[in-house]
Amino acid sequence: MASSTIDLVSVITICLNAEGTIRRTIESVLSQTYNNIEYIIIDGCSTDKTIEIINEYKNRISHYISETDEGISDAFNKGINMSTGKFIQITNADDYLPKDKIEKSIELLQQNLHYAYCFGDIILTDKNYKAQLLIKGDPSYHKVIKYFMPRINHPTVLARKSMYNKYGLFNNKWKIGMDYDWLLRLHRKLEIGVYSDSIKVFMQLGGVSDENWVQTQIEGMRISIHNQLNPLLAYFIFVMIYMKTLIRICLEHIVPRQWISYFRPGKSVVSMLNHMYW
Numbered sequence: 001m002a003s004s005t006i007d008l009v010s011v012i013t014i015c016l017n018a019e020g021t022i023r024r025t026i027e028s029v030l031s032q033t034y035n036n037i038e039y040i041i042i043d044g045c046s047t048d049k050t051i052e053i054i055n056e057y058k059n060r061i062s063h064y065i066s067e068t069d070e071g072i073s074d075a076f077n078k079g080i081n082m083s084t085g086k087f088i089q090i091t092n093a094d095d096y097l098p099k100d101k102i103e104k105s106i107e108l109l110q111q112n113l114h115y116a117y118c119f120g121d122i123i124l125t126d127k128n129y130k131a132q133l134l135i136k137g138d139p140s141y142h143k144v145i146k147y148f149m150p151r152i153n154h155p156t157v158l159a160r161k162s163m164y165n166k167y168g169l170f171n172n173k174w175k176i177g178m179d180y181d182w183l184l185r186l187h188r189k190l191e192i193g194v195y196s197d198s199i200k201v202f203m204q205l206g207g208v209s210d211e212n213w214v215q216t217q218i219e220g221m222r223i224s225i226h227n228q229l230n231p232l233l234a235y236f237i238f239v240m241i242y243m244k245t246l247i248r249i250c251l252e253h254i255v256p257r258q259w260i261s262y263f264r265p266g267k268s269v270v271s272m273l274n275h276m277y278w
Contacts, residue, residue: 003088004034006034006036006086006246007036007086007087007106008036008037008038008040008084008085008086008087009034009036009037009038009085009088009089009106009158010037010040010079010083010084010085010087010088010161011029011037011038011039011040011088011089011090011091012026012040012041012042012076012079012083012087012088012089012090012091013026013029013041013042013079013081013090013091013092013093014038014040014041014042014043014072014075014076014079014090014092014093015041015042015043015044015046015054015092015093016043016044016045016046016093017046017047017048017050018046018048018050019046019048019049019050019053020049020127021068021093021094021096021204022050022053022054022122023053023092024096024129025091025092025093025094025095025096026039026041026053026054026057026061026096026262027096028091028097028098029091029097030057030060031099032097032099032100032101032102032103033099033100033101033102033103034100034103034106034168035125037088037102037247038058038062038063038084038085039061039062039063039086040062040063040064040079040083041061041063041064041065041083042064042069042075042076042079043052043064043065043066044066044067044068044069044075045066045067045068045180046066050093050230051066052144054093057106063072063082063094065082070172071172071175072170072171072175072176072178072242073169073171073173073175073178074172075169075176076090076170076178077169077170077172078227080161080164080169083090083161084100085161085210086160086161086198087105087106087109087158087159087160087161088159088160088161088164088165089102089105089157089158090103090154090155090157090205090227091201092155094121094203094204095155095201095202095203095204096202097201097202098200100200101156101200101201102158102200103162104196104199104201105118105120105129105158106158106196107196108194108199109158110194112194114192115192115193115194116159116160116163116186116191116192116193117157117158117159117160117163117193117194117200118157118158118193118194118195118199119137119152119156119157119158119193119194119195119196120137120153120195120199120201121134121135121136121137121153121156121197121199121200121201121241122134122135122137122153122155122156122200122201122202122203123135123200123201123202124202124203124204124205125202125203126204126205127204128207129202129204129251131202132205135151135153135195136151136197137151137152137153137195137196138150138152138195139198140197140267141159141193141195142187142192145183145184145187146184146187146224146227146229147224147227147229147233147234148165148220148221148224148237149177149180149183149220150210152179152183152193153202155201155203156180156200156201157193162186163165163186166185167182167185167189167191168182168185169182169259170182171273174219174223175219176214176215176216176244176271177219177220178214180220180223180253181223181226181227184223184224184227184278185227185249188228197226203247213245214242217238217241217242217245219242220237220238221234221235224237225273226232226262
């Protein structure tokens with residue numbers, strides 16, 4: 001990387017019983033072209049082979065703990081409090097990074113010093129790592145973020161640690177949409193993020209928000225109200241998004257997925273990965 005000073009980046013992975021995906025995640029972090037990374041893993045007392053797999057890489061992991069926590073937000077916060085980097089990248093146990101993800105993100109923020117964070121596109125995959133859906137980041141997110149969570153794909157976000165120091169960590173009250181709440185706090189303080197389609201992250205389908213989409217939307221509504229959106233307006237938006245999602249789910253059973261993608265701005269079906277990124 002062309003820079004006289006290479007800032008430390010703290011990459012945080014939280015996990016619980018992730019034996020099926022954790023190896024891919026770890027190897028994608030350890031294979032980054034950016035060469036100043038502090039890797040932190042926070043395990044929630046896994047009972048499968050997750051800890052055994054992590055121990056295979058212990059000499060290359062900066063910090064690792066395995067203990068009970070109070071949920072995802074609490075685990076994130078443990079990692080952030082443990083970090084010493086200038087930038088924070090949260091990479092969960094079902095995410096994996098292209099080799100140049102960190103490098104591209106740092107270059108973007110170094111070129112845009114007034115931005116609080118950067119983000120990009122996410123590629124959802126099946127259990128065989130075959131790409132299924134591309135979700136584009138939304139460069140105009142600021143127009144809608146106070147109403148609902150825009151396409152700021154959290155696994156792609158690399159943020160300045162100073163933002164956590166200044167505006168606080170994740171709120172343990174939120175079990176699914178803690179990233180939305182945190183981003184809203186920044187938005188209300190006029191902090192902004194920058195999007196780039198050169199930033200990509202892969203995420204395996206089947207996470208908490210995928211399996212509990214109704215609860216995800218309910219929590220998103222509550223978060224918007226918590227951050228001063230009118231409750232009646234928040235409820236109206238929730239109903240509209242709920243109905244749209246329900247119709248889309250029903251249609252997926254009777255029409256090809258690629259047809260449905262025409263009605264989902266920023267989202268498109270992809271058939272397979274053209275090449276490996278790690």
